[in-house]
Amino acid sequence: MKKNILFSFLFIQILINAQFSGRNLSSEKWNFKNAKENNWLAASVPGTVHLDLMKNNVIPDPFKDENEKKVQWVENEDWEYQTKFTVSQKELSNQNIDLVFSGLDTFSEIYLNGKLIQTTDNMFRKWTIPVKQYLIIGENILQVKFRSAVNTGKQLAEKVPFTIPESPRSFVRKAQYQFGWDWGPRLVTAGIWKDVQLNFWNQAKLENIKIEQKTITRQKVELNIYTEISADNEGKYSVLINNKINTIRLKKGKNTILIPFTVNKPNLWQPNGWGTPNLYDVKITLQKDNKLIDKKSERIGLRTVELIQEKDEKGKSFYFKVNGKPMYAKGTNWIPGDSFSPRMPKEKYQKLIKDCKEAHMNMIRVWGGGIYEDDEFYKACDENGILVWQDFMFAGSFYPADKNFQKNVELEVKDQVERLQNHASLALWCGNNEIDEAIVNWGYQKQFKYSKEDSLQVWKDYNKIFYEIIPNAIQKYAVSDKQIYWPSSPSIGWGHQESLSEGDSHYWGVWWGEQPFEIYNEKVPRFASEYGFQGMPTLETTKSMFSGKADLNFQNGTIKAHEKHSRGWEIIENYMKRDYNIPKDFVKYNYISQLLQARGMQIAIEAHRRAKPYNMGTLYWQLNDCWPVVSWSSIDYLGNWKALHYQLKRSFENQVILTEEKDGILNFYGINDGLNAIENVTLEFEVNNFKGENILTAVSNKKQNLEGNIKFDSASISELIGDGDKNELFLNVILRGKDEKVIAETNYFFAKPKDLKLPKPHLTIRKISPTEIEVSTDVLAKDVYLIGDTHFSDNFFDLLPKASKRITLTKPLEKIEVMSLWDTMN
Template sequence: MFKKIFVFILCLNGFFIFGQTFYRNLSSENWTFNKQNEAKKHKATIPGTVHTDLFQNQLIPDPFFGANEKKLQWIENENWEYETYFTLSESELKNQNIDLEFEGLDTYATIFLNGKVVLEADNMFRKWTISAKSHLKIGTNHLKVVFQSAVQKGKEEAKKISYTLPEKERVFVRKAQCQFGWDWGPRFVTAGIWKKVQLKFWNSAKIESIKYSQIELNDKKAILEFTTEIYVAEVKTIQLKINKKSETFNLKKGKNKIKMQYEIANPKLWWCNGLGDANLYPFTIEIQQKNQLLDAKKLNIGLRTIELIQEKDQAGKSFYFKLNGKSVFMKGANMVPPDSFLPRVSDSTYFSLVENAKKANMNMLRVWGGGVYFEDAFYEACDANGILVWQDFMFACSMYPGDEKFVQNVKQEVIDNVNRLQNHPSIAIWCGNNENDEGWHNWGWQKQFKYTKADSTQIWNDYKKVFHEMIPKTLDSLLPKEKNIYWSSSPSIGWGRKESLLQGDSHYWGVWWGKEPFEIYEKKVGRFMSEYGFQGMPNLETLQKVIRKEDLNFTSEAFKNHQKHPTGYETINEYMERDFVVPKDFEDYAYVSQLLQARGMKTAIEAHRRAKPYCMGTLYWQFNDCWPVTSWSSLDYYGNWKAVHYQAKRSFENLLFSIEEGNDSYRICIVNDDLKQYSGELVIDLIDFSGTKLWNKKIIFIASENSSKIHFEIPKKDFLAYNLKQAVLSVSFPPLEQIYTRHYFFKPKDLQITKPNIQIKIINEETIEISSDVLAKDVFLSSENDTFFEDNYFDLLSNEKRIIKLSKPVQNIKVKSLFDTMK
């Protein structure tokens, strides 16, 4: 990691040198692991988890395959030991200070250094550092980490209180809550050294942290104030150098906080995706003594202002973000951890996920509170691609203890992660938890767990202690005002209450959980829709990687294990029967389930955008998966786009032509999220499936900057003479026709489609042209070599020619349309 960030780093045999500060990566030493009280040791990989180490040593089968998950639950109840031996030279030991740093321990860990306990850890989300020099020796050193079962520790903690908290042991354990199982993820309660472990050698001084605030920001100049926390071993005079500017400071022994301002002329602002460039300014911060480099760090800074506007209005209270003084409609999704076994997630995985968000015209991702604080690479990718981040703290769907030990543990977790993340311009808001408040008020826990009045009072007071007092006060102590937007719980009010659509953010689950039709999305629109969703199966190729061919059916245990919602397939089937002819073939069924999911999310997203400025955000559930599974995701575990991701790309375009059905008319709404005006001639055609134009209208429109407006209504009586089961309403903006053409189908289940003759013409190795003699509905392109198609799951009108870019050359392209499933 350091090699990538610091251009002046020298790397020698695992050492990373920063002036007088250098690091030795202990992760690359020869590690072993064993189940406690078993003599036989096995090779371990650091960073890693016990599950992946067991699998790599062929001691367990692939945890993701078939129904293996159920066979592997014993692992979570055992204690595990990891150890290594490393050699320390005399010159290394001569350094004044040597720190042992664990960037992540999962979760209850006792660390022995040369036989002596030097650290007890109890939080997966914290960084653990100890002064180690007095415990080290020249020659061979022994480092051992003993992990206690997080499940057993959680159960022990649960017994210490007189009442039962929802979700039992998991709420007492500061680790990824989804590892205890969720309705889209498996139960793998991991243990291990899940991030890097290293020795830090330093002598006279080291940089502990760097923060900056914007003192002034306008067109002419930006004035930044850097606060650098420096630890020195003795009284010292140093030079703090920020890029080319340098100042001298006298430091006392121990910790020092020094401030220094830096001015940028004619600053370029950082903008989110779709509104401008994500401009970043590189900074190198160095501490020197007599021109000798002592330590250094680097930052990339984006200059921007962000505000959360909550103002009372006739309906209730607004909830929207202003970026650089401009109101921004937030478009995006909720993210879960990209793997059940987190050390397998590479920087490139995070980069790819963020790029896929950008390609789908998103400008915000929510890091959901039941997972983990993501690695630096994710936030760096968001910075570079203009993706704002709604950052939850790691609490979800329960109530949590409030004893002093727990609260102080969480406080340090907040400090560690806010200090690590706060300099990223992508961070928009800090949120206390996911659905804890809603759960307490709406999910019937008091009755379910038979709480006394005293129990309820204690539980709620503990909740307020963490989310209304400790976290916001800690943020106040860490963040300048312009970075300190805090929201205690998402959603602010539960989806079953009328007030949830009038203020704050909303999680609307009437669709899926409530079995309401997709059309209810057009009526249930809140001020900021931060969760809603519908499931769709992944492609057959994804399922085949973890399920045997003979088990690809709805009755097999392997297949059922890759659907974690108790009534998931029942719910998908019920909705499919409403909107589609249900296919008999399994592969066709998977394909149509994706079309169903895309139809639901299109209905929701476009309803939210049409309601602008009443509604100013739409983040669907969910963006990605932690394993191959049928879920609410738009990207499957391997990063493949499902139909809903392609639909999101269309529905999130800055300029959107959206058609909705009213009681007496069809309304054409033009939504413009851009910071510029669009105007021109809009062409509206009613076309039958063979390409004949039945009805035509042209209108002149003006779409003002950042606006949403109904521009045209077509009375339903105008179409009485036509068979709408064989027709499509097409809306296009000719100057940008390839991008801005939208189709509206009347009652999709009843469409009378005929077999299309789809032709594919090779333009070059990475470009094709596709056409059809009659309407080809929901065209799906695929290949054997995992080629990515720039557009997919699209409607192809009669004699329309569509150009599609490919990510790489392909020999054989398979094509499917909705007609193929109606056998």
């Protein structure tokens, strides 16, 4: 029996190899050189020219010291890559041979055995080139010659009669953040940044699979599976969907075949916090005369996603309905995880998305100035129940709309829509990041002295790309009209009243406008898709900025170089003065800057969640970094959680109790983002001093069902604290369900952190096991900070008087340092 199974397996493998096979040319020996020089150096594919130059010790690591300045010459050079590979007589006997580049950055000419076979002009497109006629038996030479994207972009810009801001980046279809951002370095690179394949096929091949979820009920899901097949030979073929045979007839050339498929008793894909993100494997096999020709597989989730915009008395709603139920979106914005994307490992994608899941997020926005992410990113989102708001890669500038640009964009959209549309996590396609706002709000027309005709041309070009080319391409290449398209994020620019009453909002009155954090309580939009505040990275990541011994000094050039916002340090310090005592010690300053960032985002998130269902989404800026830097991220470049991410884990809980102070009155709101109401919930609170002495205890007699957003009660601050000093008291608030179970808990302080009269806590750490500790205190320990080279399950937390907390570690530590807010005030 086993021999028969083995023989069958080997026979099928032989048939597959006979009909369709591929070779990964990325693993061949590659070399590269400056086009001006003759000296070839070793290269890696996938890769970038900067990584190759570093490996050959031509340039220093631009992430270290102030080295970014030393490598700017690279962007102005042309670069050539080359490899040699052998082709056998058997391989050349295949009917068809395709050379496939999954990603070339950006302007290149491809030569095979000295013949120009393709030119490229888009980092985000896939290039498939029939090459059988150019190959020879034996050794073949493949060359890719890259032109400087900066110089080419400048040449394209000269053809436009007025100045387009951010030139030349607006003219090149490559990752816009490479040109520098207020959180990232300028590293305009080039290279073969994705795999290179040589594919052999005969008779026919599966080109693309598109799966439409036509109807979904509890009993069954009806799918339409579209298979695009290229056939060399017309005739009768078979397509198997999970081993179910469908007989089809193909004509020579391209064919699109529709095959209905039913899933009975489906388990729906649910977003994080609602249940399991169930996934199904769909295996598609192409056969002829019972011989296997080609196969593909897709992993899908069965779900519905709708964007609901309905007029109401306050404007127009903006929220996502998932599987027929309104979902409050809690999440973040994603930028590329590295300035050099090819070296981003799959494990880092998985970890960052799992960190989102652990912080109770259910949505992530892929920002439009980066890249369409690696398949591993979307796979991780599928598996962890994180919906994806996907921007197209246009950000913060004006873009041309000549015929070549239009066609280039259409084909870019085609490649990305066909690659990504089957992912369960994909919720929305968005045309761009902040371009509508840039045209209306940023004053470029005045700065560059536009004529009326110039300004009209900008709007005409904008409408052409984002209201015609992109949505028409989605409709053309996607499987159904259920693909959601949103032209620009935000839909209405910051500062316009309508930005708070409809659409999505990027509110930057905090940070850019330097308004106090408390303004978040007033500026609550329907859906907050961007807002944020900077904080320093962890000490470990700060030290990684140095090639040698770290000099942790604010006057150090390396520290200054790793803050890309021109007024970043000044803005942080201005905000810090409002809420905290400013430490002179670098380590303590680092700690306070993280607390400051977490405090600001907590105020914003709580304001948004209290406004549910008026507000139905809060996506802070930003999750991650592309290098070691002072930025808006909650997780730094090395993957360490900043204070903000620990706070997000608390603030994004499905059930929370939130306290709002208004005119001397505290209002208590219970929020439940879960699918089911929680019955018979009661509110209780205690006023205690920092030593743990009770001032007042109260329990609400009223029991309520916690569903959506419930205002539980109100209380006067003067009645709560009486003659007590508000700088020495805090409020502990608890929601309890049946059997006294704690549903949610929070602490509320009556004064800003800098005004609190904190007693000195005696913090003790007891080792329970190599990876578990217990932290305890005698009096209130505010913002307890555990320092050590490990990940702590909780950190930057308040520890109540005479209380203890168990913390798990990802790896054992011999020594753990600890401090609290008291240490920065004395």
